[in-house]
Amino acid sequence: xxxxxxxxxxxxxxxxxxxxxxxxxxxxxxxxxxxxxxxxxxxxxxxxxxxxxxxxxxxxxxxxxxxxxxxxxxxxxxxxxxxxxxxxxxxxxxxxxxxxxxxxxxxxxxxxxxxxxxxxxxxxxxxxxxxxxxxxxxxxxxxxxxxxxxxxxxxxxxxxxxxxxxxxxxxxxxxxxxxxxxxxxxxxxxxxxxxxxxxxxxxxxxxxxxxxxxxxxxxxxxxxxxxxxxxxxxxxxxxxxxxxxxxxxxxxxxxxxxxxxxxxxxxxxxxxxxxxxxxxxxxxxxxxxxxxxxxxxxxxxxxxxxxxxxxxxxxxxxxxxxxxxxxxxxxxxxxxxxxxxxxxxxxxxxxxxxxxxxxxxxxxxxxxxxxxxxxxxxxxxxxxxxxxxxxxxxxxxxxxxxxxxxxxxxxxxxxxxxxxxxxxxxxxxxxxxxxxxxxxxxxxxxxxxxxxxxxxxxxxxxxxxxxxxxxxxxxxxxxxxxxxxxxxxxxxxxxx
Amino acid sequence: xxxxxxxxxxxxxxxxxxxxxxxxxxxxxxxxxxxxxxxxxxxxxxxxxxxxxxxxxxxxxxxxxxxxxxxxxxxxxxxxxxxxxxxxxxxxxxxxxxxxxxxxxxxxxxxxxxxxxxxxxxx
Numbered sequence: 001x002x003x004x005x006x007x008x009x010x011x012x013x014x015x016x017x018x019x020x021x022x023x024x025x026x027x028x029x030x031x032x033x034x035x036x037x038x039x040x041x042x043x044x045x046x047x048x049x050x051x052x053x054x055x056x057x058x059x060x061x062x063x064x065x066x067x068x069x070x071x072x073x074x075x076x077x078x079x080x081x082x083x084x085x086x087x088x089x090x091x092x093x094x095x096x097x098x099x100x101x102x103x104x105x106x107x108x109x110x111x112x113x114x115x116x117x118x119x120x121x122x123x124x125x126x127x128x129x130x131x132x133x134x135x136x137x138x139x140x141x142x143x144x145x146x147x148x149x150x151x152x153x154x155x156x157x158x159x160x161x162x163x164x165x166x167x168x169x170x171x172x173x174x175x176x177x178x179x180x181x182x183x184x185x186x187x188x189x190x191x192x193x194x195x196x197x198x199x200x201x202x203x204x205x206x207x208x209x210x211x212x213x214x215x216x217x218x219x220x221x222x223x224x225x226x227x228x229x230x231x232x233x234x235x236x237x238x239x240x241x242x243x244x245x246x247x248x249x250x251x252x253x254x255x256x257x258x259x260x261x262x263x264x265x266x267x268x269x270x271x272x273x274x275x276x277x278x279x280x281x282x283x284x285x286x287x288x289x290x291x292x293x294x295x296x297x298x299x300x301x302x303x304x305x306x307x308x309x310x311x312x313x314x315x316x317x318x319x320x321x322x323x324x325x326x327x328x329x330x331x332x333x334x335x336x337x338x339x340x341x342x343x344x345x346x347x348x349x350x351x352x353x354x355x356x357x358x359x360x361x362x363x364x365x366x367x368x369x370x371x372x373x374x375x376x377x378x379x380x381x382x383x384x385x386x387x388x389x390x391x392x393x394x395x396x397x398x399x400x401x402x403x404x405x406x407x408x409x410x411x412x413x414x415x416x417x418x419x420x421x422x423x424x425x426x427x428x429x430x431x432x433x434x435x436x437x438x439x440x441x442x443x444x445x446x447x448x449x450x451x452x453x454x455x456x457x458x459x460x461x462x463x464x465x466x467x468x469x470x471x472x473x474x475x476x477x478x479x480x481x482x483x484x485x486x487x488x489x490x491x492x493x494x495x496x
Numbered sequence: 497x498x499x500x501x502x503x504x505x506x507x508x509x510x511x512x513x514x515x516x517x518x519x520x521x522x523x524x525x526x527x528x529x530x531x532x533x534x535x536x537x538x539x540x541x542x543x544x545x546x547x548x549x550x551x552x553x554x555x556x557x558x559x560x561x562x563x564x565x566x567x568x569x570x571x572x573x574x575x576x577x578x579x580x581x582x583x584x585x586x587x588x589x590x591x592x593x594x595x596x597x598x599x600x601x602x603x604x605x606x607x608x609x610x611x612x613x614x615x616x617x618x619x
Binding site for chain 1 (some may be wrong): 544591593597610618
């Protein structure tokens, strides 16, 4: 256990000491135009309107039943040879990509636009594969290279855990590791430096294998592995799903979001995990807004904070990174505080329902809005930066190879029009909002003893969801700005 | 519940009205757009301005700097070299919509603050 608790700060420290000016997503600038005011207002208005429509029309249990409609595509996939072959193929692909990332990172070119490792991790996997998981289905358990390599190494041998997972630890390691990963993505140098990225992947690999060896695979996956957790949650939203509720685990096609009714957040640490996901996704966009830039500027000019800032920079830590790190820790706490407040109001609807019950029940209902925001925020970035995959496939290490004859591919920055991006963003957020309201409503009907209490309980949640959607829209309506330079304390001749 | 339902339909009507009224930003379409910017100490007084044009415009952005520098317009991928006190210009047709930062070209590391932003709105 000590191993686990020590490794996170050590990795963070190692990274912090090699800190450079690190811009998240170093390669591939974002060229998004801010959402125009009228579209922004129309979407916000539609979100408010549909919220009340659903409250008014959906209170019958019939609605929930319709929402749960599903089509069984495959009753017993595990008995089929083709399903098993698909599993082997996915495991091979996962392991091959894992080795490609590490070898490219360690021996390939130092520039992130020439080395395939950052592209694979930050664009194709963390943005692209995450969206695939949200919309289509969760293939991560099959692709997961850490699990595959461990099973390969163990083949046939006894792998009983040496220790039982300490109950007091709950799912908190997954929360910490997820935040550490969020830090690596948004603040750390791993977007710019392929070799740092490869070292980070190796460090995490040792941690994951150590954890699985000590506590067993299942305990590690359920309590500490942030990727199993996040893909599991996001994948519960998707169209294709293997339900856990029946012995055969049939593959079903469902309405998007309805699987969230099965996705449990049984512990408070699971609830906090969801809040950490929501907060990180939102902070990513918020940190590009003029409001955030103005806040940083204010800090840089503040006489009161000056000694603190100078103190921080004397340790060799970038001030900007210190502020962003603080914000990344504060953001989930703010999310938890807001969520707790609204859950407290919700629990007033019926005396038999406690705050803890409400908090555990409703956390997943906010995920559809977050997924919609993630899609809106990243659609054009994914289509632009994703094009790097074409030349890099021919020259993954930046050695000047031309394996497939595509190494001279020139990016088409007009691949998706600004107007299309706006329409996708507005349509996604309004749809995500509708699904969130329906999910919350279905959960309320299950949790509260009477339909009346269930409907009443949803009023605070509607306010929370409209607020979250409006906040996401607001971020999309902000122009993307680069952060002001506050690495060095500002000179006396400040602009008026 | 009836009252709630009426309110809901009212709100929906408002939303539909708003959606119908959404017609994109009201920028007059102009064929030629010219800007003149003065750069002092690597930046423009008052902060990086946002230059707004419409897709298809012929854009000229003339710059005069008090110092030697290179400015790179991302996306359109154009670099302009500035000699102290001498005007130089970006001249191009804005055929791709988006928001593009123009940044000083790297001279041995350091932070990149945008000199200006170009916003090209779709027609």
